[in-house]
Amino acid sequence: MKNVGFSCSAGGLLAIALLLLLIICSGLCPVPAAAAIVAKVDRDECQVALSGPIASGDLDRLKVLAPVGSSLCLDSPGGDFLEGLAIAEWLAGRNVTTVIGNGASCYSACAIAFMGGSEWEQIYLSRRKLHVGGRLGFHAPYLIALSKTYSGPDLEATYTEGLQAVARMMKLGAEMGADGFIPERVMLKLLAAGPRDLYMVDDVIRARELGIELTGVPKATWTTAALCNACVVRNERRARTDACEQPFASAMVAKDVVQTTFFGFAGEGAYYCSVRLSKKKGEASIAATIGEEEISRKDLEFTPLKDEDALPVGLKWD
Secondary structure (H helix, E strand, C coil): CCCCCCCCCHHHHHHHHHHHHHHHHHHHCCCCCCCCEEEECCCCCCCEEEECCECCCHHHHHHHHCCCCCEEEEEECCECHHHHHHHHHHHCCEEEEEEECCCCEEECHHHHHHCCCEEEECEEEECEEEECCCEEEEECCCCCCCCCCCCHHHHHHHHHHHHHHHHHHHHHHHHHCCCCCCCHHHHHHHHHCCCCCEEECCCHHHHHHCCCEEECCCCCCCCHHHHHHHHHHHCCCCECCCCCCCCCEEEECCCCEEEEEEEEECHHHCEEEEEEEECCCCEEEEEEEECHHHCCCCCCCCEECCHHHHCCCCCCCC
16 A cells, blocks of 8 residues: 655646645535435435435445445435545446436535446546536635634644545545546646536546446437547547538448548648448547548548547537
8 A cells, every 4th residue: 555645746736736626615615514314215227325415424334335336326415525535435446337318417525436446356436427417626725814813722633634635535545546536637628617606527638537437328310420520539628629520521432331531620720520420320430639641541440439429529628
């Protein structure tokens, strides 16, 4: 087991920023007095459900009701951050799938707990499902209320508790691998948000970045706009703002197959993206990032697209 330390590297600075957030959430913010409702349920997507504000004691109830191999539905506005972190630690590698269903919301402490959904097979594999009609959001950091006075012992105790929580998050992230828990690149985006903002996982790019499976995805209709949207998705939003205004080229490459190419992707927007659509089958495939000389190559490799690649995403970079 690795020791967790702090330095002035990017990771160390991230830890310090996280500490500021956790000091706020662990000791100086009110937490709901009532615990969430944790109960056995009979749903297609899960056998156990947690609903309501997360509070101390919720993990103990989960340990009784959520066995290895089960699925856990979450619907919570947040609550006690440390309890949410404890739930994530307990879930890690237990082969419990965390689920946010249609119409459910999971914010703040709940979002941290949700990220614990995983199994262990020599490496951690994420087991997290988010319905396209559900909502998942992480709180950005904000400063403590300056209008309120805190005693020295209160601040010292909160600082210590926050430091311990940061160490636990870093340890969990290290154990689950670079992309197993919350990737550092995503945490940096969260930290860059405004003081009262939520980092919402509101499109397929953000979901994939966090190892989340989307459910309830409608069958794709592969219009020209949807094909270019897939180019944006597969290039992880690295696209010029005018990339989808009109195709660079479009041509029949087989009796039933049309290849459409768009320009303005990846490094400095200098690459192309080609998509092939079988009109008869309604199936599409993609060569996401290619140079101009590759467009007409007969051996160009295309990868099948998924329905979720057609879910609209914005062109504004995260």
